[in-house]
Structures are given as structure tokens and as C-alpha cells.
Amino acid sequence: MKSEFDFLIIGSGIAGLTYAIKVANQLPNAKIAIVTKADEKESNTKYAQGGIAVVIDEISDSYEQHVNDTLKSGDGLCKKEIVEIVVNEGPQRFNELVEWGVNFDKQKDGEYNLGLEGGHSKNRILHHKDITGFEIEETLLKQVYKNANIHLFSEHFAIDLITEHHLDSKSENHLCYGAYIFDAATQEIIPFTSKITLLATGGIGQVYQNTTNPTIATGDGIAMAYRAKIKIESMEFIQFHPTALYHSTTNPSFLISEAVRGFGALLRDKSGELFMHHYDDRKELASRDIVSRAIDSELKKSGDECVYLDCRHLNMTQFKKHFPNILQKMQEIGIDLKKEMIPVVPAAHYLCGGISVNEFGQSSIQNLYACGECTYTGLHGANRLASNSLLEALV
Ligand SMILES: Cc1cc2nc3c(=O)[nH]c(=O)nc-3n(C[C@H](O)[C@H](O)[C@H](O)COP(=O)(O)OP(=O)(O)OC[C@H]3O[C@@H](n4cnc5c(N)ncnc54)[C@H](O)[C@@H]3O)c2cc1C
Structure with missing residues (x-):
């Protein structure tokens, strides 16, 4: 069996779901697949508690302060231009979440209730009680279910990328054509081919004995990329x-x-x-x-x-x-x-490193993009500032 798509998205956390929704809105005729290895809700995203760091109150806070806090936390190893892009785009991406229906806590006066977290010099954490990730995941999935051109495949496990790396391991000019996907129900391996493939497979917490990450966080996307000779960076952080x-x-x-x-x-x-x-x-x-x-x-x-x-x-x-x-x-x-x-x-x-991508999420091979926790964009440097990761995945 063969499945052909315009876009293949691997992972159904905040990174994969928001990408799918945005592509579907901009290209209504595109055929989009999301494959995810467990129940579609299961992700690091679902467990995020604190919230999203965004400069929403420009009187008491500023983009510059958020940038500086991020740079300080990253211990001199952040890419400043990426930090600026992520911080400056924060309010636009946050407003999209609100338009899609995500509820964030407000005070009695109608202003957002802004929490404070370690490393932040100002209160700037937008949250939904202490279950922000759950609220985001549920709301994004509702948007996905409404989109006829998004096909969601839960219990479908991505095994390997389809590239020329098996044939010619020395060439620098590989393309990505999709991925081999294992369907847990039929026990078949199916090639999902696509013009564009996005890895949004999250982090690696389960490598460690004590971790806050759920059992899906096993670094599969990074391993697939590594096997396909794609550039990986900063895995030590x-x-x-x-x-x-x-x-x-x-x-x-x-x-x-x-x-x-x-x-x-x-x-x-x-x-x-x-x-x-x-x-x-x-x-x-x-x-x-x-x-x-x-x-x-x-x-x-x-x-x-x-x-x-x-x-x-x-x-x-x-x-x-x-x-x-x-x-x-x-x-x-x-x-x-x-x-x-x-x-x-x-x-x-949290993993600060991962698949090396540029400001557009492009990896080191053509037609393969990545976003969210599986990537290294340069935002976090040696250490992520609290609540900057949901924001990074959105931007
Ligand atoms: C307990 C906890 C609290 C957190 N709190 C915050 C917070 O308050 N603020 C903040 O900014 N960040 C927080 N984080 C971090 C943040 O939640 C994650 O960095 C972010 O949600 C990652 O999103 P993602 O879409 O990149 O990955 P995920 O949400 O982890 O999604 C990865 C997806 O890929 C799928 N997948 C993985 N491998 C495969 C495969 N081989 N085949 C198919 N599918 C696959 C998974 O099943 C999952 O659907 C928290 C994390 C945890 C664990």
C-alpha cells in the first residue's frame, strides 16, 4: 500500500498541529497527513503546565527585556537573531492561538493574568490554570478535526525517512521524499510519500531514568534525521x-x-x-x-x-x-x-539541541523541515528560558 501527500507531518504536539492548521488554511487544496505514534493527544505539549512566555503588556514589559532574559539564560550560546525573531513574533502567534479558541486566564479587569517564572525579569507567562498544554492540545486537535484536507493517522509510527542516503551515503545533495510508517493496527510498513516532510517528534526525556517527559519522548525524529546524515547540533544541552x-x-x-x-x-x-x-x-x-x-x-x-x-x-x-x-x-x-x-x-x-534548522525550519537536506523540541534553532543556547519552548514551536 502507498500513500501520497503534499505534506507529511510527523508528530501531533503543538509544533506539528499548528503547522498543519496553517498549511491547511493557506493551501486548502493541499493533501496533508499527520502521523503520530500513539493516541493523537499524547505529547509533551499535553503536559505543559506553566504557560507561554510572550510580551503582551508593552507598558510594564518590553521585547528587549524578553530577549535579554533569553540570552542570559542561554549562557552566551543563543543565536541573537533567532531570539529576536521568536520574541518579536510572539504576540502574533499567541493571538492566533486565541483565535483558534485556546483560553488563557484573565484577571477581573479583563487583562491577562501574567505569571512569573525563573529567569524572567517580568511577569509574562500566559497560562490556562496549571494545564496550559492540555488546553492547547485539545483546542488545536479540534481545529485539525474540522479541516477536511488534514488526514490524521494515530498509532502510526515513523520508522525512517525516505531519502537517497541508503543508496549514496557520500552525496551532500539528498532530498526527502517522505517516511516509512508502521501502522500498529495492520502491522504493515507503508511508504508515505510527500513533497514536504516536517519532523515535529519532540524531545528525548525518556533516555533518562528520572524525567518529566511522557513515554513518547524517545528522540525518534532526531535518530531518523541522524541516520539520514542530516545535521544535528547541541545534543549535550x-x-x-x-x-x-x-x-x-x-x-x-x-x-x-x-x-x-x-x-x-x-x-x-x-x-x-x-x-x-x-x-x-x-x-x-x-x-x-x-x-x-x-x-x-x-x-x-x-x-x-x-x-x-x-x-x-x-x-x-x-x-x-x-x-x-x-x-x-x-x-x-x-x-x-x-x-x-x-x-x-x-x-x-527539555532538550535544547536537536535537528539543525534555519529560521524557516529548513533542515540540511531539501524538502525536510523540522520544528518544536526536536530541533536546534539556536533560541535556547545552553539552557532554555522557562516557557520559551511552546513559543518556539509556534513561531
Ligand atoms: C511536564 C512538562 C511541562 C512543561 N511545561 C512547559 C511550559 O509550561 N511552557 C513551555 O513553553 N514548555 C513546557 N514544556 C515543554 C513543552 O511542552 C515541549 O517542549 C513542547 O510541547 C514540545 O512540542 P512538540 O510539538 O515539539 O513535541 P511534543 O508535544 O512532544 O509532540 C511530539 C509528537 O511526536 C510524536 N512522535 C514522536 N516520535 C514519533 C514517531 N517515531 N512516529 C510518529 N510520531 C512520533 C509524539 O507521539 C507526539 O505526538 C513542558 C514539558 C513537560 C514534559
Whole structure:
């Protein structure tokens, strides 16, 4: 069996879905396929908690400040021109999400409720409670279902790209013609051919024992690209989230969003001592690499297995409003946030490197594009600024 398309999109997270919707809107006659290896909702996107970093309030915030925060977080290794493109286009891409129906939390006065996260000098995180990714994924899928020219294939696993690399491994001028796809229901491998192929296969968290990423995050797109001799960059820059729940018996580890520290939660060691002031002036709100390394250093010194996130002093009515999902999880595992602290450890969270692409998402071979977490665009440098990844995938 052979399937022919104009566009083949591999992955149904924010990157793949928004690309499909935009192509379908601009080219109503194009035949578009989205293949995704599990249920179509399953993705890192679905689990994003904190939100999207966008400069929406130009009075208290500025593009320049968002650019500077991103550069600082990236430790001198970001590509400034890419940072500027992503930050400057943020409001347009955010407005598209709103037009498609994604709901973001607002205050009583009708203005967006802007959260604060580590490494950001201003409140600029747009969110939907603490389930922003779920809200985005559901809404984008509704748009996809409405589009007659998008054909969605769930439980279809991309195995390898179709290029000339099997025939002539030395040539630099390879083209991409689509991908070989395994249909889990029929157990057949089907060549999906296409004029344009987009890899939007997400990150690699499951390579690590402790990770916040769901089981789909196994780096398949990057591996496929590597096998096809496509350029890969900066794979050494893995971001560890400082505060994954410790002693969770589940894979993936449950994430305690950065926004909880933005809301005032404090990190303490086993004996109740604060320690972040020893590492950075921004204390709990230093960027993720600094907070993760600080926790790791404390654990190595003390021999303890985890540190603690203290929410006991916080307004629980407001906490419930902002973090209902986290509160529910704590109740399920028997932690009373008014009396007890949350045991936390760092966990593999985000891949800053990946398939090398230019500002148009073009890879090093013709007709193959990539976007989202599977790519290296140069936005994140050595370390992603919190909530910049949903934004990058959109832009
Ligand atoms: C717990 C958690 C919280 C987060 N919170 C935030 C946040 O608040 N703000 C923020 O900006 N970022 C956050 N992130 C990161 C962000 O969610 C991801 O970087 C982003 O969603 C990646 O989107 P994507 O479309 O590139 O990949 P994904 O959403 O991971 O989608 C990848 C898709 O590819 C499919 N796929 C993979 N391999 C194959 C294959 N071989 N064949 C077919 N299909 C395949 C998967 O099934 C999936 O559908 C968070 C991540 C996690 C895990």
C-alpha cells in the first residue's frame, strides 16, 4: 500500500498541529497527513503546565527585556537573531492561538493574568490554570478535526525517512521524499510519500531514568534525521527541571511547575534551612540550570535523597485557583500543603539541541523541515528560558 501527500507531518504536539492548521488554511487544496505514534493527544505539549512566555503588556514589559532574559539564560550560546525573531513574533502567534479558541486566564479587569517564572525579569507567562498544554492540545486537535484536507493517522509510527542516503551515503545533495510508517493496527510498513516532510517528534526525556517527559519522548525524529546524515547540533544541552516530585512511583515524574516558585514557594533542605541565597541573588527564581545544580550540590553535600518545596506560607485559596492540578496530585498522595513540604528532585525535562534548522525550519537536506523540541534553532543556547519552548514551536 502507498500513500501520497503534499505534506507529511510527523508528530501531533503543538509544533506539528499548528503547522498543519496553517498549511491547511493557506493551501486548502493541499493533501496533508499527520502521523503520530500513539493516541493523537499524547505529547509533551499535553503536559505543559506553566504557560507561554510572550510580551503582551508593552507598558510594564518590553521585547528587549524578553530577549535579554533569553540570552542570559542561554549562557552566551543563543543565536541573537533567532531570539529576536521568536520574541518579536510572539504576540502574533499567541493571538492566533486565541483565535483558534485556546483560553488563557484573565484577571477581573479583563487583562491577562501574567505569571512569573525563573529567569524572567517580568511577569509574562500566559497560562490556562496549571494545564496550559492540555488546553492547547485539545483546542488545536479540534481545529485539525474540522479541516477536511488534514488526514490524521494515530498509532502510526515513523520508522525512517525516505531519502537517497541508503543508496549514496557520500552525496551532500539528498532530498526527502517522505517516511516509512508502521501502522500498529495492520502491522504493515507503508511508504508515505510527500513533497514536504516536517519532523515535529519532540524531545528525548525518556533516555533518562528520572524525567518529566511522557513515554513518547524517545528522540525518534532526531535518530531518523541522524541516520539520514542530516545535521544535528547541541545534543549535550539537556535541561533538568529543578522540581520534579520525589518518590513518585510513576514514569514520568510529576512536575511541580516553576510557576509555584514564581508564586512564592521556597526551597529548603531536610532540616528546614533555605539554601538558594548561597547560589544566586535571584534565589528560588534563578534560571533552571542554576536551581537544578544548587539542589544537586546540596544533595551531594548532605547525602539526602531530595530537598523540599515549602508552600505552607502561601494563600491556599489563590494556590487552588492557580494550581488545581498540582493541589489535586498532592491530595492524592497525602501531602497537606498547609502543614507539609513537597519532596522534590531535578529531572530531565527539555532538550535544547536537536535537528539543525534555519529560521524557516529548513533542515540540511531539501524538502525536510523540522520544528518544536526536536530541533536546534539556536533560541535556547545552553539552557532554555522557562516557557520559551511552546513559543518556539509556534513561531
Ligand atoms: C511536564 C512538562 C511541562 C512543561 N511545561 C512547559 C511550559 O509550561 N511552557 C513551555 O513553553 N514548555 C513546557 N514544556 C515543554 C513543552 O511542552 C515541549 O517542549 C513542547 O510541547 C514540545 O512540542 P512538540 O510539538 O515539539 O513535541 P511534543 O508535544 O512532544 O509532540 C511530539 C509528537 O511526536 C510524536 N512522535 C514522536 N516520535 C514519533 C514517531 N517515531 N512516529 C510518529 N510520531 C512520533 C509524539 O507521539 C507526539 O505526538 C513542558 C514539558 C513537560 C514534559
